[in-house]
């Protein structure tokens with residue numbers, strides 16, 4: 001029998017690997033949902049639904065433009081970078097689905113009751129609300145998300161879902 005911390009490490013690493021399937025040019029996020037017997041029941045990465053345009057096709061030159069960020073400040077076209085980032089943010093908001101929501105969309109509802117969700121990034125407030133409605137009882141994330149806020153934490157507290165950062169002994173929201 002593995003310790004919980006070892007189980008968490010295995011699944012967080014799977015979520016990280018899975019994030020490579022994301023076709024988002026800005027950030028790749030992965031999510032794995034595991035049932036109470038440590039079986040993977042769903043997976044998701046961030047991106048647009050099948051049949052809709054992929055982020056990498058919408059912004060084919062995004063990554064080459066962002067490489068300017070490696071240049072000294074004087075050699076960059078700051079305006080172009082800002083414009084592209086804004087364009088992606090606006091397009092992404094109405095075309096791309098977050099990894100957590102995608103994983104839930106591709107799961108059987110019954111499998112989620114009592115399940116643990118492994119995310120490469122802290123769930124945003126919108127995903128947290130969706131997670132709260134599923135029966136997931138524990139969320140483990142790897143990195144903090146700068147677009148998450150106290151509402152994400154509050155939602156999990158209200159829904160009695162344990163939410164912890166992977167590898168940290170400090171439980172951010174401990175409902176027990």
Ligand SMILES: [Zn+2]
Nearest residue numbers: 024025055092
């Ligand atoms: Zn994107």
Ligand SMILES: [Zn+2]
Nearest residue numbers: 098123124127
């Ligand atoms: Zn989200």
